[in-house]
Amino acid sequence: MANVIIADDHPFTLIGTKTFVESLGYPVIDLCNNGISAFNSIMSNRPGIAILDMSMPGMNGIEILEKLQQQRSVTKVVLLTMHKEVSIFTHAQKLGAKGYVLKEFATHELENCLMAIQKGECWFSPELTRMLVMDNTATPEDDKISTLTFTEKKILELVAAQYTSKEIGSLLFISEKTVETHRRNIIQKLSLPQEKNALLLWAVNNFGTK
Structure with a gap:
């Protein structure tokens, strides 16, 4: 059995996942x-598998994946998350995630995911793969949003909610x-004009309701 590292900023989820995996x-x-301690632990301990929450202080799961890819880490990453956005899922795939498990189905999905990874396979939540097949209604705005990183999307969401940069x-x-x-x-990727409040107006009109 592969050695495992688990990262989650919610203590009950962290301990519960540990108990289940053991x-x-x-x-x-x-x-x-x-996220920072998770990345450092992966680099120093080199576990076979790392089970990471998507949203954590310091670095989120996507940012950890990006850094591990840069370091050519051999650790196989499983994202254990509540995020169902197809764009985040596909981005995680491109960054080399070997597993993507939804927390609401974790009891049923995590065991299957770990078994598949032990066999050298990838495993992604059936719910997400179903959504990916059905996702044929993309708009130009969706295409632009898909170019953003996970962190940029979170910032755009908070901009749409009219938080200041300091608050964000x-x-x-x-x-x-x-x-x-x-x-x-974000402004550059979305090809927005260099005008005051241009990002806020775009976020409210195109991202606030997504």
Whole structure:
């Protein structure tokens, strides 16, 4: 059985996942409650499998995947998440995620996912793969949004809710300066005019209701 690291910022979910994974016979060698410690643990312990929550302080699951890909890590990553957005799912696939399990179905799905990964296969929630097949109604706005990273989408969502850069930074555990850099990148990717409130208006009209 592969060694496993588990990361989740919710203590009950973290301990519950540990108990469940150990009951399947997998040795859990570390528990992490934020993205930075999870990434560092993966790099130092080199587990066979890392089960990561998508949304965590420090770094989210997608950002960890990006860094692991840059480092050519051999650890196989399973994202355990509540996010059902097809764009996030497909982005995780492109970054090399070997598993994508929805928390609401975790009791049934996680065991199958780990078994598949042990065999050298990928495993993704049937609910998500079904949604991917049915996702044939993309609009030009959807295409633009799909080019954004996970963090950029979260920032866009908060911009649509009319949070300031300082407030967004506090919510996402990043600096205001970093938020401003992300905002500039979003404006460039969405081909928006360099006008005051252009991003806010676009976010409210195209992203706030998604």
